[in-house]
Amino acid sequence: MSLDKNGIAKRIARELHDGYYVNLGIGIPTLVANYIPAGMQIVLQSENGLLGIGPFPAADGIDPDLINAGKQTITAVPGAAFFDSSASFAMIRGGHIDLTVLGAFEVSDTGDISSWKIPGKLVKGMGGAMDLVASAQNIIVAMMHTNPQGESKLLKKCTLPLTGVGVVKRIVSDLAVIDVTPQGFKLVERAPGVSVQEIINATEGRLIVEGDIPEIEL
Amino acid sequence: MNIIIFAKVRFLFRISINLREILLTMNKVVNNAHEAIKGIESRMTLMLGGFGLCGIPENCIAALAASDITGLTCISNNAGVDGFGLGMLLRRHQIRKMISSYVGENKEFERQLLSGELEVDLIPQGTLAERIRAGGAGIPAFFVPAGYGTEVADGKPVREFDGKMYLEEHWLKADFAIVKAWKGDTHGNLVYKSTANNFNQVMATAGRITIAEVEELVPAGTLDPNHIHTPGIFVQRIFQGTNYEKRIEFATTRPD
Numbered sequence: 001m002s003l004d005k006n007g008i009a010k011r012i013a014r015e016l017h018d019g020y021y022v023n024l025g026i027g028i029p030t031l032v033a034n035y036i037p038a039g040m041q042i043v044l045q046s047e048n049g050l051l052g053i054g055p056f057p058a059a060d061g062i063d064p065d066l067i068n069a070g071k072q073t074i075t076a077v078p079g080a081a082f083f084d085s086s087a088s089f090a091m092i093r094g095g096h097i098d099l100t101v102l103g104a105f106e107v108s109d110t111g112d113i114s115s116w117k118i119p120g121k122l123v124k125g126m127g128g129a130m131d132l133v134a135s136a137q138n139i140i141v142a143m144m145h146t147n148p149q150g151e152s153k154l155l156k157k158c159t160l161p162l163t164g165v166g167v168v169k170r171i172v173s174d175l176a177v178i179d180v181t182p183q184g185f186k187l188v189e190r191a192p193g194v195s196v197q198e199i200i201n202a203t204e205g206r207l208i209v210e211g212d213i214p215e216i217e218l
Numbered sequence: 219m220n221i222i223i224f225a226k227v228r229f230l231f232r233i234s235i236n237l238r239e240i241l242l243t244m245n246k247v248v249n250n251a252h253e254a255i256k257g258i259e260s261r262m263t264l265m266l267g268g269f270g271l272c273g274i275p276e277n278c279i280a281a282l283a284a285s286d287i288t289g290l291t292c293i294s295n296n297a298g299v300d301g302f303g304l305g306m307l308l309r310r311h312q313i314r315k316m317i318s319s320y321v322g323e324n325k326e327f328e329r330q331l332l333s334g335e336l337e338v339d340l341i342p343q344g345t346l347a348e349r350i351r352a353g354g355a356g357i358p359a360f361f362v363p364a365g366y367g368t369e370v371a372d373g374k375p376v377r378e379f380d381g382k383m384y385l386e387e388h389w390l391k392a393d394f395a396i397v398k399a400w401k402g403d404t405h406g407n408l409v410y411k412s413t414a415n416n417f418n419q420v421m422a423t424a425g426r427i428t429i430a431e432v433e434e435l436v437p438a439g440t441l442d443p444n445h446i447h448t449p450g451i452f453v454q455r456i457f458q459g460t461n462y463e464k465r466i467e468f469a470t471t472r473p474d
Contacts, residue, residue, distance in 0.1 A: 047343065048269040049413045056472040064272065064464035065400075065414040071270040071323075072470040082412055084419035084447070085269070085295070086351040089344030093362060112367075122328055123340065125320035130370060131344030134363035165367030 052080025354423025395425025
């Protein structure tokens, strides 16, 4: 059975290490915060100027001066820090963020990513996505393996305008965990009950399959 | 006699010190947003702080919306929402060009963009912040990795450093930078609150004239110098704003 959004988030949470500073994008990546292992110290960055994102506030604790990059009201954890946008992107560009998790429309087998613009649809802007993908030490993409028409989103070459070139290190999809290597995609794990052949069929880019592929443990 | 003269001199001296203090103070403090935006003319370039509707200079935006100023180029991370924030200026067709990183959440904006009434320059958020920082810090050009290999790189010189490719980007400056702070003093020193800081602190450095509107204006010497975010040297005009709405775009709460 393929993973749902929470399953993808749960698997990505296993990539976290104690002491990590992490930036989570909008959508599935945000759900990763729900699966941080108990006792692990993770500091979540919001690029609008906060290290130490806490849970959503109680109804009587909403503060309009405290939002995340998705413009949702949030809280700050004890030990949090606020700063301005240029300091925020100095953290990102300077390689101080240990892990960035974001969504994508398409990823290529050379690690290119398209995530901000679909021709014919109104362009809203790239926000901080281009800065994040160009600079993070480690980038994991959370995405569905295919589009609603069943076409692969893991391609030889991205068809949509790019967000970054050669930047993606790992993909966690509803079907598999896949690394981006100099030889192309490499299958690391498969979703429980999903066969290697199903993943091969759903992957248009070059895909290396070596030996037994273990199932994703959640 | 001598004693009387001495007392008179001391009295005059004291008055002159007080006057000097008042005059220095009066240099920056203005009464309201309408006074603060004096000198802003059509076709000028403005920077406006804020992220979404968080930390936007509400009073100055309202004063601009009540003016006849048009053809503005607005450098702002976002473009407000319909009818609030920069949406108020868009509705009155006062903006010719937006320089932003993300412009969703605004139907009137979309309409003007599609009809060609409005020009938009989309810039990666970190590059936008750094271009503003460079403008304030006197750095005409610098290199960043964001956008390399994408359409953002079109026409820009590229250069390799330590095996990685970077784009050359240039500074941004404005005729007026308009920022919103939590607290400010009569010398223009500013303190921001929580994530309402965002682009305000960096934009305060990059205006030929920087206007700060604050929730609480206090006499110089009241704020702890250790806690100042924006030193007063960057601020030319300051006033205490009124009736802050602080609209929330997405109120999200946890279940009780």
